[in-house]
Amino acid sequence: MSSPNLLESSPVSLSSQRRRKSAFTYRQLAQLATSTTSCPLRVIAHIDLDAFYAQCEMVRLDIPPDKPLAVQQWQGLIAINYPARAFGLNRHVTITEAIKQCPDLIMQHVATWKEGDEKWAYHEDSFKNMATHKVSLDPYRLESRRILATIKEHLPAAPISKVEKASIDEVFLDLSTHVHGIMLERFPELKGPPPYDDPTEQLPRPPTTALEWQTDALVDLDSTETEDDDPDWDDVAMVIASEIVRSVRAKIFEALKYTCSAGVARNKMLAKLGSAHKKPNQQTIIRNRAVHHFLSDFKFTKIRNLGGKLGDEIVAAFSTDTVKDLLEVPVEQLKKKIGDDTGTWLYNIIRGEDHSEVNPRTQIKSMLSAKSFRPSINTLDTAVRWIRIFVADIFSRLVEEGVLENKRRPKTLNLYHRQGAQTRSKSASIPMGRAMDETLLFDIAKGLLAQVVSEGRAWPCANLSLSVSGFEEGVTGNKGIGGFLLRGDEAKAISAAVREPSEVRNPETPPPSKRRRVEESGIQRFFGARQESSGGNSEREEQQDFHMKDEIREAHSPFDVPPSAQLASDDTPKAHAEMQSGHSDDDPSRYTCSRCNSTLLVTEQGEHDDWHFAKDLAADLAAEERTNTAAREQSRPASISLSTQPKGKGRGRPPNVVKAEKGQKKLQFG
Numbered sequence: 001m002s003s004p005n006l007l008e009s010s011p012v013s014l015s016s017q018r019r020r021k022s023a024f025t026y027r028q029l030a031q032l033a034t035s036t037t038s039c040p041l042r043v044i045a046h047i048d049l050d051a052f053y054a055q056c057e058m059v060r061l062d063i064p065p066d067k068p069l070a071v072q073q074w075q076g077l078i079a080i081n082y083p084a085r086a087f088g089l090n091r092h093v094t095i096t097e098a099i100k101q102c103p104d105l106i107m108q109h110v111a112t113w114k115e116g117d118e119k120w121a122y123h124e125d126s127f128k129n130m131a132t133h134k135v136s137l138d139p140y141r142l143e144s145r146r147i148l149a150t151i152k153e154h155l156p157a158a159p160i161s162k163v164e165k166a167s168i169d170e171v172f173l174d175l176s177t178h179v180h181g182i183m184l185e186r187f188p189e190l191k192g193p194p195p196y197d198d199p200t201e202q203l204p205r206p207p208t209t210a211l212e213w214q215t216d217a218l219v220d221l222d223s224t225e226t227e228d229d230d231p232d233w234d235d236v237a238m239v240i241a242s243e244i245v246r247s248v249r250a251k252i253f254e255a256l257k258y259t260c261s262a263g264v265a266r267n268k269m270l271a272k273l274g275s276a277h278k279k280p281n282q283q284t285i286i287r288n289r290a291v292h293h294f295l296s297d298f299k300f301t302k303i304r305n306l307g308g309k310l311g312d313e314i315v316a317a318f319s320t321d322t323v324k325d326l327l328e329v330p331v332e333q334l335k336k337k338i339g340d341d342t343g344t345w346l347y348n349i350i351r352g353e354d355h356s357e358v359n360p361r362t363q364i365k366s367m368l369s370a371k372s373f374r375p376s377i378n379t380l381d382t383a384v385r386w387i388r389i390f391v392a393d394i395f396s397r398l399v400e401e402g403v404l405e406n407k408r409r410p411k412t413l414n415l416y417h418r419q420g421a422q423t424r425s426k427s428a429s430i431p432m433g434r435a436m437d438e439t440l441l442f443d444i445a446k447g448l449l450a451q452v453v454s455e456g457r458a459w460p461c462a463n464l465s466l467s468v469s470g471f472e473e474g475v476t477g478n479k480g481i482g483g484f485l486l487r488g489d490e491a492k493a494i495s496a497a498v499r500e501p502s503e504v505r506n507p508e509t510p511p512p513s514k515r516r517r518v519e520e521s522g523i524q525r526f527f528g529a530r531q532e533s534s535g536g537n538s539e540r541e542e543q544q545d546f547h548m549k550d551e552i553r554e555a556h557s558p559f560d561v562p563p564s565a566q567l568a569s570d571d572t573p574k575a576h577a578e579m580q581s582g583h584s585d586d587d588p589s590r591y592t593c594s595r596c597n598s599t600l601l602v603t604e605q606g607e608h609d610d611w612h613f614a615k616d617l618a619a620d621l622a623a624e625e626r627t628n629t630a631a632r633e634q635s636r637p638a639s640i641s642l643s644t645q646p647k648g649k650g651r652g653r654p655p656n657v658v659k660a661e662k663g664q665k666k667l668q669f670g
């Protein structure tokens with residue numbers, strides 16, 4: 001994978017004669033091997049797919065790479081390929097304008113779930129059916145998985161290389177250990193023990209050579225450095241990382257026909273800025289000697305976590321929005337004005353210091369399906385129809401997770417309901433004694449909705465979301481469970497059968513206690529809603545309820561990162577997590593969510609906030625779930641152990657958001 005002629009000889013320069021020792025020590029080399037986050041030789045890459053959804057459609061439909069294409073969602077465009085961008089198209093352009101600007105534009109609508117269908121599909125007329133369809137990003141999620149698998153196949157297994165899926169179309173790679181191994185092979189002089197066995201001894205310098213950067217975009221060096229300066233080991237490490245990344249990108253293209261861009265640097269923050277630096281299909285290297293120059297050209301508001309209110313406050317406090325100016329401010333003054341933690345964090349981040357870990361998160365912890373209603377919905381039937389789609393959406397993802405084969409299984413189902421400023425959530429255990437199927441989830445979900453409705457003030461409803469959480473690994477060797485958990489094809493066949501909306505085919509009926517609850521609540525017709533929902537006289541009336549916009553990002557990533565918010569899971573000071581959203585300074589139609597640093601349309605803000613809100617609620621519930629497991633076990637087989645959490649403040653961050661594990665701020669959503 002790596003080119004053998006990494007180093008080409010060049011005349012020995014004066015400076016190398018002056019500095020015969022490396023700036024790095026044996027200890028630091030050893031830290032590279034263990035990929036210590038503070039190691040100055042560390043090599044991190046960030047890979048981001050070019051115009052991802054658009055490429056998915058190009059690949060799927062086998063469209064030549066030079067044809068302009070945009071991905072349509074209802075009346076908007078959500079992804080635009082690079083040939084179409086050459087016509088000046090972007091995500092703000094309406095469909096009519098787009099066609100005017102680029103008459104040959106291919107517009108492909110995203111796949112949708114049609115009410116009553118078993119699976120999402122590419123419907124030709126979906127754009128006319130916002131009322132009865134829900135967007136499915138499953139096709140992109142599947143491609144995302146294939147790409148991730150290709151990347152992993154091409155790299156040594158963990159812990160030699162670490163891969164963190166950061167969003168639907170991007171990954172971070174920690175290549176430190178891998179690069180260390182290659183360095184030792186290529187430069188055997190690094191293998192020896194340090195002189196006097198002292199790890200603080202400096203390494204010998206690398207051979208005096210010119211590094212072969214091939215086609216990489218190299219960021220200009222700091223003013224104190226020149227290209228004539230001899231490389232040190234950090235440059236060598238970076239070249240090797242860059243070879244690896246180039247070969248990974250080539251592999252992705254060869255195997256799957258996708259192009260991507262990459263950034264290589266000493267940490268995640270810089271690597272991420274690097275991948276966006278030159279697009280499409282390019283890779284940018286930010287050598288350590290170029291970091292200050294690279295960053296000083298940025299407005300600090302472009303750095304993650306500095307796009308929102310905190311960024312605005314800093315702009316106000318120091319009367320500047322440039323990194324360059326802020327670099328002049330002593331740390332003490334930063335601390336005085338914005339607090340000790342944040343001040344220290346800011347001081348380091350603008351100097352390119354970021355010690356967050358590449359976190360290989362493989363297991364999905366929860367899955368969310370949601371819809372915001374604009375205008376709000378007003379009837380139970382409408383709500384039940386959406387619940388049915390959420391269940392189908394989540395269930396299909398559970399099947400992919402291996403739930404039918406009992407590999408993993410969620411313990412809890414959560415429903416969120418928003419009415420005015422109040423969000424209520426209900427959760428129920430998914431009984432372990434039952435085979436997991438859509439009917440089971442649908443019945444429980446309807447039960448939860450019944451609870452909300454029976455409490456009153458359910459309408460108008462502005463948002464409904466359903467999630468599963470509390471995944472447990474498969475139970476083996478347990479007779480009782482093995483009795484109903486089916487394997488592979490058999491299970492799939494049965495699951496196809498139970499998708500039929502017939503009680504007769506359904507092997508199980510809702511547990512008696514649940515029935516009772518629902519009957520008591522006086523909305524018994526709930527359990528018949530499934531059949532009713534496929535037609536009937538109320539259909540026309542309900543159409544009026546359905547003028548809502550799908551949440552683009554409801555199912556965005558198998559992980560907990562909204563679009564273009566890839567760094568949300570980094571370990572940043574608590575203060576940042578609590579920041580509010582702010583508007584982007586250079587485009588009044590856009591704002592940057594300070595919780596995840598996504599740049600979004602202002603019109604998308606409501607939905608985006610909902611998205612965070614729902615996730616925070618899910619996090620609450622997951623934590624509650626952990627602490628209440630024992631109690632809930634006792635309440636079986638009632639299976640609906642309800643937890644009601646009125647969130648009086650509505651939008652925004654709920655007061656008791658659960659603290660995530662170290663290095664991983666949030667729960668993952670499927």
Ligand code: CTP
Binds near residue numbers: 048079168279563
């Ligand atoms: N996306 C979205 N809604 C957003 C932001 C992004 O649906 N608010 C989708 C886009 O359709 C995109 C994918 O998420 O294809 C990845 O987003 P991003 O990497 O930001 O943009 P790309 O379209 O991949 O373009 P680029 O080449 O600039 O990365």
Ligand code: CA
Binds near residue numbers: 050052
């Ligand atoms: Ca992208």
Ligand code: CA
Binds near residue numbers: 169566
């Ligand atoms: Ca991206």
